[in-house]
Amino acid sequence: MRIKNISLRNFRKFTEISFDLSTRVVILGPNGSGKTTLAEAGALVLGGRSFRTADLKECIREGAPYAFVKAVLLLDDITENAVTVGMDRKGQRKILRDERSVTRRSLVAAHPFVVCTQEDIDMVAGSPKRRRDFLDKIAMGHDRDYIDILTPYLRFVKQKSALLKSGRSGGLTHLNEAAVPLIGEIRRRRRMAADAVTARFAGVADRASVDIAAEIRLPSETDDGEIRARLRERAAREKERGCLLYGPHLDEVHLSLKGRAARLSSSGEIAFGAFCLRIAEASLLQDGGWPPVFIADEIFSFMDAERRAKAWSLLDELPIQTISTFHREKEHRWGSAVQMIKL
Amino acid sequence: MDHGIIRQLVRSLRALPGVNQRQAERIAFTLLQDRTARAALDEIVSTLSLTDPCPRCGWFIEREQPCANCGGEHSVICVVENFSDLLGIERTGQFAGSYHLLGGLIAPLEGTLPEDLNAEPLRERVEAGGIAEVILALPATIEGEATIHYLHELLAPTGVTLTRIARGIPSGSKVEYLDRKTVGNAIAERVKVSSGLSE
Numbered sequence: 001m002r003i004k005n006i007s008l009r010n011f012r013k014f015t016e017i018s019f020d021l022s023t024r025v026v027i028l029g030p031n032g033s034g035k036t037t038l039a040e041a042g043a044l045v046l047g048g049r050s051f052r053t054a055d056l057k058e059c060i061r062e063g064a065p066y067a068f069v070k071a072v073l074l075l076d077d078i079t080e081n082a083v084t085v086g087m088d089r090k091g092q093r094k095i096l097r098d099e100r101s102v103t104r105r106s107l108v109a110a111h112p113f114v115v116c117t118q119e120d121i122d123m124v125a126g127s128p129k130r131r132r133d134f135l136d137k138i139a140m141g142h143d144r145d146y147i148d149i150l151t152p153y154l155r156f157v158k159q160k161s162a163l164l165k166s167g168r169s170g171g172l173t174h175l176n177e178a179a180v181p182l183i184g185e186i187r188r189r190r191r192m193a194a195d196a197v198t199a200r201f202a203g204v205a206d207r208a209s210v211d212i213a214a215e216i217r218l219p220s221e222t223d224d225g226e227i228r229a230r231l232r233e234r235a236a237r238e239k240e241r242g243c244l245l246y247g248p249h250l251d252e253v254h255l256s257l258k259g260r261a262a263r264l265s266s267s268g269e270i271a272f273g274a275f276c277l278r279i280a281e282a283s284l285l286q287d288g289g290w291p292p293v294f295i296a297d298e299i300f301s302f303m304d305a306e307r308r309a310k311a312w313s314l315l316d317e318l319p320i321q322t323i324s325t326f327h328r329e330k331e332h333r334w335g336s337a338v339q340m341i342k343l
Numbered sequence: 344m345d346h347g348i349i350r351q352l353v354r355s356l357r358a359l360p361g362v363n364q365r366q367a368e369r370i371a372f373t374l375l376q377d378r379t380a381r382a383a384l385d386e387i388v389s390t391l392s393l394t395d396p397c398p399r400c401g402w403f404i405e406r407e408q409p410c411a412n413c414g415g416e417h418s419v420i421c422v423v424e425n426f427s428d429l430l431g432i433e434r435t436g437q438f439a440g441s442y443h444l445l446g447g448l449i450a451p452l453e454g455t456l457p458e459d460l461n462a463e464p465l466r467e468r469v470e471a472g473g474i475a476e477v478i479l480a481l482p483a484t485i486e487g488e489a490t491i492h493y494l495h496e497l498l499a500p501t502g503v504t505l506t507r508i509a510r511g512i513p514s515g516s517k518v519e520y521l522d523r524k525t526v527g528n529a530i531a532e533r534v535k536v537s538s539g540l541s542e
Contacts, residue, residue, distance in 0.1 A: 145522045155486075159451050159486065171451065171493070177488075177492040178485050182485075
């Protein structure tokens with residue numbers, strides 16, 4: 001799948017701009033020229049959400065009442081989808097596919113993509129939440145039904161949290177019991193996702209001739225009996241503190257690079273590790289159906305010249321559409337197949 | 344111009360489920376101007392004055408009369424969350440027993456805990472004897488599952504047979520298009536095929 005063309009109206013700094021896109025797009029420009037905005041617009045038409053803000057009002061150009069991004073997506077050689085994502089000052093978002101209103105969920109299901117940004121450094125070296133989200137996205141790419149396990153689990157978290165905050169205790173055992181099978185299943189799916197990612201990661205590192213083996217460790221309790229026992233153990237402290245202390249939404253996800261905790265690695269190694277994780281994600285998504293679009297926003301800033309060259313060669317050999325933003329023009333030997341957009 | 348009466352009417356109408364501000368205003372104006380609508384409301388009020396909620400099953404009883412739902416001889420009780428679910432089962436024509444309305448599910452976000460449910464009277468109904476089976480017709484949500492677990496714990500000492508409605512493939516659906524969870528539930532809760540041939 002790829003984005004054939006894209007138009008932006010009143011989107012951030014652009015009043016009106018449009019481009020036809022090839023399979024290898026490089027966006028070049030100085031700070032503030034709108035490189036990230038174009039990458040953001042690409043992700044918006046594929047997934048209905050911005051990777052820079054949760055509040056789409058921020059994307060509307062100052063003084064304009066609304067904004068939209070329009071694109072023609074080429075699913076295969078002959079099938080096209082016209083997608084429009086619009087937003088207004090009330091914070092309302094409208095997604096149209098072939099002039100019909102669709103949900104964000106159905107958009108994501110039909111148009112796989114991977115976004116790689118400098119924020120991914122947090123995914124490697126920051127708190128476990130980013131790593132849990134990453135594994136959940138991989139698990140979702142493998143099996144869309146995973147959402148039917150995650151959604152009721154998150155509902156459980158809200159219900160249990162309300163109960164613990166209320167200071168009342170009736171119903172705690174029953175809510176816990178209802179969540180037991182969900183907890184086991186989420187952990188099993190994340191384990192599968194972690195195994196798949198680390199195997200692909202090894203292949204990516206091998207291709208780049210980089211010694212950077214990754215390992216992901218997760219809680220091992222997946223058995224109903226064990227989970228039940230842990231929930232029972234924590235119940236008294238949870239009541240005392242008025243908050244949840246156990247469950248997949250709090251699980252530690254340890255990532256190690258070259259056998260030691262990733263957060264202890266150098267910033268160049270962390271940035272390269274994050275990039276390789278995203279390449280592994282793209283490779284897994286490709287197995288699941290249509291080839292994803294890979295959007296990379298200024299990811300080379302923390303890498304030295306050698307790692308930058310290796311990362312570019314990995315990006316360049318991806319058999320899918322890539323849209324990358326760069327600050328400097330003379331950074332790489334781009335090759336003749338690259339479409340340059342200079343801002 | 345004083346709108347005190349209209350404000351009072353709108354406030355009262357807003358207390359009804361499913362009535363928003365705009366709808367409440369429309370109903371209020373209709374009741375003030377339309378004699379037929381006002382006569383219909385009078386009839387509703389006089390009918391309601393003859394009834395009370397049944398303290399046992401959550402249905403309603405007419406004054407001096409036994410409850411039309413739990414007053415008779417029934418060996419099977421179907422437990423539902425609310426009146427709408429009861430109507431859903433009634434429309435199938437497949438159930439001839441008595442109902443028990445819980446009045447909610449365990450949902451702390453909505454302020455509903457086990458002690459807020461109409462569950463103790465259910466245990467009393469079962470303990471009173473003559474009940475062979477209790478069917479739990481509750482939703483397959485986290486709140487429904489928590490409530491099922493609670494009722495299971497509550498009714499286990501009575502020894503009554505406790506069942507839950509099956510979760511499976513909707514009529515007219517093809518297996519290949521359904522999600523894994525639905526198909527998995529349908530397999531787990533499969534039923535024996537009867538020949539369908541007349542003896």
